[in-house]
Amino acid sequence: MTTAPHHAHDPKHIHRFAILGRNKLFLHHLSLYDPASGHQYQAVLAPDFKDNGELRTQYLKSLNENKGKRVFHTLLVTKHFEPFRVR
Numbered sequence: 001m002t003t004a005p006h007h008a009h010d011p012k013h014i015h016r017f018a019i020l021g022r023n024k025l026f027l028h029h030l031s032l033y034d035p036a037s038g039h040q041y042q043a044v045l046a047p048d049f050k051d052n053g054e055l056r057t058q059y060l061k062s063l064n065e066n067k068g069k070r071v072f073h074t075l076l077v078t079k080h081f082e083p084f085r086v087r
Contacts, residue, residue, distance in 0.1 A: 017045070019073040022063075025049070025056055027075060 017027035029043040049055055059073055 015077045017075045017077065019055075019059055019075055022060065025059065030074070 016030045018030060020026045020028060024046060027045045027047060029041065029045070031040050031042055033040055055075070062071070062073060
């Protein structure tokens, strides 16, 4: 078992998401099962990224390069992000 590196950021604003999908990317919030953490919630988001498709391009390239392998892709968000709109 490994532990995550220490971050100097405020821990309540650090989130890790598993990246899923191909045509549309989805983010699955990787929760911590500790009620004191504030991160004990499961959530699947379908965000609109403002990066001109760069994340999706890199993600799909990695999927193709690792075809047939068991690889997990994650996104670490260390900045506060605005509340999102539920559709």
